[in-house]
Amino acid sequence: MHWLTTVVRRAATIALASALFGQGAFAVTLRVADQGDAVSMDPHSFNESLQLSFTGNVYEPLVARDKSLGLVPGLATSWKQTDPTTWRFELRRGVRFHDGSPFSADDVIFSYRRALAEGSDVKTYVGTIREIRRVGEYSIDIVTAAPFPILPDVLTLWYIMSKAWCETNGATQPVDKRKGVENAASFRANGTGPFRLKSRDPGVRTVLARHAGYWDRIETNIEEVIFTPIGNDATRVAALISGEVDLMQPVPVQDAARLSQNPALKVMLGPELRTIFLGMDQKRDELLYSSVKGKNPFKDRRVRQAFYNAIDIDAIRSRIMRGAAVPAALLIGPGVKGFAPEQNRRLPHDPEAARKLLAEAGYPNGFEVKLNCPNDRYINDSEICQAVAGMLARIGVRVQLETESKATYFPKVLSRNTSFYMLGWTPGTYDAHNVLFSVMASPGAAGQGQFNLGSYSNTRLDDLTARIASETNPGRRDAMIAEALKIHAEDVGHLPLHQQSLAWGMKRNVNPAQRPDNFTPYKYVVVQ
């Protein structure tokens, strides 16, 4: 009578469950599979979308973003400018960290210092702040070095950590994963967010559990999130089809059509703000990985333009991305403040002209250079690089392609140990200034050019970037952004490729909010 006992046991379980969770939305576990893993649990250690998206469920910023990227109060309830360089932030009262300790102004000031400390990768978000003054236990003044009208936008990816917890655990500084160091905050977490970190097994499985004492009423009915990185595309698709996971990101472009035909599943498509591009080392006098000795071919604008002309972006869009990409001429895409469609015109695909340019620059037979690419970060990243290698071969440039997992790729290229690399950038502020400041400006002490890995440099662009930061007149600001982008395009500072489309696969009953920054706040996911 086995089946009978099973039935009785199940009925009892269901009865118990409904007694516990009441009549409304029942509590569920959301199983998420992603192409990669968050590198660390430390919200200041790595400025990357997945890392910030994932830790953003555990930690919170002062100013948050809602489903449509609008600014909403986070740990600050209100903010206003008291003079051109000073902002008064009123902090939320009664918020508790996951360990039960209260949140106050001291945690904010501590997190500011921490985000500026050595090893921090998020200096770019707090670099414009000169100091933070404590006004009261729940009130602070943020003082910027120069007028900075978009300060609240910039603060959305700077997460607040607990001063007491970091001090007790010896994690008062973020550690640089690139140097192979980790500390308590890399594996454990204590934030104020809607979910707390329950267990962490890097690269294997990370479990989040609902924080019962969260300050806000949120719509999700998820009690637990099990996050599993599955690098292999086919395995990830299989996991969704077999029902092993509920939400899967990203759907391989070739599988989107077939998955959406499956009655149990759905695919959410949408534009992403991220721009994928290639960068070249323009600083060293001799490239680290090239057959050219004694000089750096990328210092010559003609070589950079030849590379640009060699790339057949339409073939990449239609063949490799299967249409799920928008070719880009700028490092910002539609949806980012400062984007101007009339500027978004690519140089033509013209191998003939490219060969001529190379010959003029003194490389009639081309040269050899190594291209570094991730193979699990962006959609079809290594396929794009292989295709680019083929296109460059046609103008005589022999590309030695090195593709690897982002776990080894980013430490390598972020320490500038590369001659030619691929990167994708989503402006964390949804404003052109962020890209100008982080990716195009010459590397500097305040975090400028932190992701300008080839050290492209133009003093006029640097000057404009600094002035855009403090310009309050929208018309003049747009004009300066347009000029800076024009300079960058004329210099061929980077080789823009495209904006990829977002594609998430999920069970029919899973309803997430798909934000164009590719963030997945689990507090917006509802399971029916």
Added chain:
Amino acid sequence: MNGAAARFLDSDLWVSFKRNPQVIGAAVFAAILIAGAVFAPWVAPHRPFDLASLSLNDSMLPPAWNPQGRLAYALGTDDQGRDVLSTILYGSRISLLVGLASVLFASTLGVTLGLLSGYVGGRLDALLMRVADIQLSFPAILIALLVDGIARAALPRGAHDERLAIAVLIGSIGLANWVQYARMVRGSTMVEKRKEYVQAARLIGVSRWSIMLRHVFPNVTGPVLVIATINIATAILTEATLSFLGVGVPQTTPSLGTMISNGNNFLYSGEWWLVVFPGATLVLLCMSVNLIGDWLRDALDPRLS
């Protein structure tokens, strides 16, 4: 007709071969594939590793018999526009090279250590055989992964160099498989060294090395040939597995394993030819080699004839 060929055509081996249609089929398939691989630069319709000759506009074409296919690409093309048939031919080169070379390496190492162990005996024997025991308790693929990982860590920059990657692969697969040879040769050596001819040689003052190499060695090699043949298939599979897992040869110079690994990503989207053709080639190649090996074992076994 010279003497050796005449003797071969008259031998039991040839007679048994002629009577065995399965083995003839296997041998013919293996011969065609080996010839195709060796002469790939001349017989392959395209040059899949010449990046300049690839066109993305020809990517993902189905096989020629499909209405969308093209005659120029008999078995279709992959996501980079490489011709699948040509890539299989070039890829088999790497698979066969790694398979044969690692078997050669493993058998040389195994036979040498087995001979020494069996003939010298004592502490050396105990040491070598304990190492062998330990290694036998792990699956060969695990050892290969371990050796491969260590070699890559020790050679950080060069590991991506294609030739070095192949050498590392050969070394790691070889090191994972020597035990079988050593075990077998050691056993036979211990039997042989007690036989009268060895004792006679010792009595007349022949040196130990000379006895080992010139008298014992020729008498223990028969079974080595059989193990080696069967091991070729295993080594090719190990190479494919390692490449499938992404630790084998680099993506840009695919072996059969990397082709299958790449094609695997397109299984759900219906581009079956990317995985089916290299997969079928691998299966048929390993099956033919195994069939030949099995037949060789039976044909060389006096108790079965």
